[in-house]
Amino acid sequence: MEIVTLGRTGVNVSRISLGTWSYGGPNMAGKNQPAGWGGQTDEDSKNALRKAYASAINHWDTADVYGDGHSEKVIGSMWDEIPRRDIFVATKVGWDMGPYSHWYHPEHMRTNMERSLKNLNTNCVDLMYLHHCNFGKQEEYFDDAIDVVKRFQEEGKTRFIGLSDWFLDKIMNYIDRVNPDIIQPYRNVIDDTYASSGLKDYVDTYNVGICFFSPIKHGLLTGKYTSPATFERGDFRTTVKGFANQTMIDKMQTNKTKLEIQFSDHSQPVMHGLVDALLTDAPTGCVLLGQRNEDQVKVAAQLGEPLSNEDAKWVQDLYR
Numbered sequence: 114m115e116i117v118t119l120g121r122t123g124v125n126v127s128r129i130s131l132g133t134w135s136y137g138g139p140n141m142a143g144k145n146q147p148a149g150w151g152g153q154t155d156e157d158s159k160n161a162l163r164k165a166y167a168s169a170i171n172h173w174d175t176a177d178v179y180g181d182g183h184s185e186k187v188i189g190s191m192w193d194e195i196p197r198r199d200i201f202v203a204t205k206v207g208w209d210m211g212p213y214s215h216w217y218h219p220e221h222m223r224t225n226m227e228r229s230l231k232n233l234n235t236n237c238v239d240l241m242y243l244h245h246c247n248f249g250k251q252e253e254y255f256d257d258a259i260d261v262v263k264r265f266q267e268e269g270k271t272r273f274i275g276l277s278d279w280f281l282d283k284i285m286n287y288i289d290r291v292n293p294d295i296i297q298p299y300r301n302v303i304d305d306t307y308a309s310s311g312l313k314d315y316v317d318t319y320n321v322g323i324c325f326f327s328p329i330k331h332g333l334l335t336g337k338y339t340s341p342a343t344f345e346r347g348d349f350r351t352t353v354k355g356f357a358n359q360t361m362i363d364k365m366q367t368n369k370t371k372l373e374i375q376f377s378d379h380s381q382p383v384m385h386g387l388v389d390a391l392l393t394d395a396p397t398g399c400v401l402l403g404q405r406n407e408d409q410v411k412v413a414a415q416l417g418e419p420l421s422n423e424d425a426k427w428v429q430d431l432y433r
């Protein structure tokens with residue numbers, strides 16, 4: 114597995130890092146919003162974690178809200194088999210309002226920080242993200258959110274501070290004021306605003322660590338679907354339009370064949386094309402690939418070598 118230094122943090126992690134959203138299982142959030150993943154067993158999750166450790170995939174990403182803490186608990190249950198110090202553990206706070214009427218209430222952030230430490234069976238996480246950039250219409254919750262997360266760092270509850278969002282323009286709006294050690298934006302070859310948002314320039318200029326989430330758009334880009342997919346209640350993929358769109362599914366199948374031909378000398382041509390294209394312009398970055406079971410970790414372990422500029426452009430053009 115290729116290793117990368119996450120910018121000025123100086124921390125070395127695997128280029129292909131592990132996303133554990135699915136380990137929380139299916140769940141609902143807010144007003145009946147599907148927010149989890151169906152069809153996950155703890156046995157699969159734990160076997161994936163074992164295989165990840167054996168494959169030197171040493172950066173595991175979770176959040177307080179993944180299965181309402183269940184994903185964190187699964188990770189926290191592994192430390193009698195896997196040395197805690199060998200894994201860079203990242204979690205997040207912000208999508209759980211608790212009893213309050215807005216996100217980032219200081220008391221609830223503290224409650225969830227303590228809960229995350231307990232779930233993860235550790236006294237300090239390596240990275241705590243602000244999970245999103247919704248700080249109120251007048252940004253009225255911003256100062257508190259930053260203050261609290263910086264206190265977590267001073268108190269030794271997190272080593273580093275991160276900032277995340279699905280929308281890169283929102284990240285850009287707050288990036289100077291947050292000055293995060295690590296940024297976690299949404300990025301895959303079909304939904305890619307990394308350069309156009311200005312984030313790439315910022316990351317390169319200030320030597321910031323960057324971790325791209327949903328690199329294969331939750332599995333949709335792999336071309337493994339032949340018809341519209343249905344998912345169980347509580348699976349957020351029911352809300353992702355592409356999974357129900359036959360035209361999109363057909364296009365992903367066609368592109369899959371093209372990737373198989375283009376990267377026929379690689380053991381995983383499709384995943385290599387999709388995932389490793391994201392590493393080409395990100396010398397301080399990794400991808401957070403969701404790996405639900407041992408087999409998916411085995412595939413992930415064969416990835417991580419950035420495509421050449423020419424190949425990356427070829428892949429991006431294919432999905433444009």
Ligand SMILES: NC(=O)c1ccc[n+]([C@@H]2O[C@H](COP(=O)([O-])OP(=O)(O)OC[C@H]3O[C@@H](n4cnc5c(N)ncnc54)[C@H](OP(=O)(O)O)[C@@H]3O)[C@@H](O)[C@H]2O)c1
Nearest residue numbers: 132133134174277326327328329330331332402403409412
């Ligand atoms: N900060 C944020 O707001 C945010 C948001 C989303 C995600 N994330 C993080 O990023 C991680 C990854 O994102 P993601 O889970 O949304 O999506 P992803 O990494 O794009 O897709 C992962 C899914 O693709 C399928 N898959 C994995 N390997 C495969 C392979 N070799 N062949 C075919 N299918 C494969 C699996 O689902 P199936 O087996 O069910 O098909 C897996 O759960 C999350 O786990 C989480 O840690 C963060």
